[in-house]
Amino acid sequence: MAAAVGFQIPNSANRAGYESELLREAVSFGNGDVRVRPRETSIFADADALASRLSRYPGVRTALPVLLLPGAIRGKGALNGAPVLGVNTTSPFHPFRLIAGELLSSGDSQGVLVGRSLAERLPVSVGDRVVLHVLLPPTPKMLHEDNARRYTLVVRGLVGGTFGAQESVFMDREFFAQDLGMPRAASMVFVYLDNHDRARSLAQLIAAEMPQVQARAWIDDSAYLSSSMQASRALGAISEAMVVAAVVIPVLALLFVHVLNRRRDIGILAALGFGPAEIFFVFLTQALWVGLLGSVLGCGIGWVLIRHFQAHPIFEWEGFVIRPLLVWGSFVRPVLVVLSATVLAGTYPALRAARLDPAPVFRGLV
């Protein structure tokens, strides 16, 4: 019992930690809770006004315009294709994590942030120069001009982020958009919320109030992310089912043998005037005590294991670290599952005890 609780608590906490880290990586350091894109065109001409309007919805922490263009980058080696994103990197939320170096200052025309995996291939590090080619969007204004722009920039920082940032290039949007002749333009606006669970309802609200935009919640926009979350929850349910089986079978056997061993005492209690319901509850209470004691010990084991996994995470890569999340649910749910399983397992032996015939006991046959 204690082992089951002690196993399930860090398991639940690690799973919660995985889901939280996945959301942090894909949403908080990714493309936001709600992704707003133009419905008909490829670009919002005045994304700043749209971002300002979006930031007024309740629960919105930041609405970040992002200008996304295809590009290619050359460092010390060959030219590599890479998406180029113009963002305000000093915003409290942005679609990457800074791993080394520093962020771009507002209006920075000389600097660039490079995804860590991309930087390793180029190869470049902080302070190196890179040449960046950006393909411009096919707007009427650009029709008779060169459809590419070339920049020589200094790598100010290296960035990470499992959902695309590793392979991307980031420029300051203010400079980038200005230089392209579209000072307020953006390809999309990432909306960051204080509660990830509200993303879908806000996306629906935005879509209803702004028919010119397409708003999608993270759970609908990223099949990988939603599948990962579902898989994690499915694994959690399977793990719980295994714990229930691991508890029910031995507890049922243990209490059944206990009832068999105590037939004489049960018969005496029945003959003295204890009714079936009282005998049932005496044995069910014993099962509950076994469950409670096991849960208390299991909570101790779980706590120690959680501390261990916090110091030694089960997975760590490029800032994506799975640490057990210490929340009430990590303790309460396993304890409730194990207690319920114990009570379930104790019910049959308790019923057998309640139905025991006292007469053979008094005949000395038991």
Add this chain to the structure above:
Amino acid sequence: MPVLRAEDLTRRFGDRDVVQGVLLGLEPGESAAVLGPSGSGKTTLLHMIGILERPTRGRVLLDGADAWSGGAAQRARRRLCSIGFVTQQGNLIGHLSARDNVALPSWRKSGYRAGALREADEILEQLGVSAVAAERAATLSAGEAQRVAIARALVNAPRLLLADEPTANVDSENGARILEALSMAQRQGAATLLVTHDAAVAARMGRILRLLDGRLIS
């Protein structure tokens, strides 16, 4: 009104009537012994009267009410409040102390543990076994265990005391003490029915009923 009235009490096991058409009654404070050889149906008769084995035919009236009527919980309550049992083996709960064994029925009846323990102490004192009150029942001698069992049977002041060969496993000195303890029930106004194969023990009761092949013959 008699405390106990058994009418046409019959118990069939397979194709054999172990007890057949027994008719008996006991008034408050009256004692009777059912005397018979082994296998004559004495214990089965006692169990039917004690609401432990349902009669195949006939009925048991306790203070005029059908003892076997109602559900299991009602019958259990009737055993608790109206009947005291003493068996050949004592049938104490071994891991509990003598005091806790005695207090158990009273605690169950009143729901008040401190009061039940106080009553247990009193009755153990009256039966001369207060010295072993704190000892585990499993460690008691046969004579001590039987007197503790009598204390447990009497603690709820039952209307009917049933004793099944209570002196069978003890020496004559302890047997005398046990019979003396049983007489305390009579003094409290309970009717006592004792089954035995020992004529000397039966002679200590007010009335002797002989059971042979499941039939009362006198």
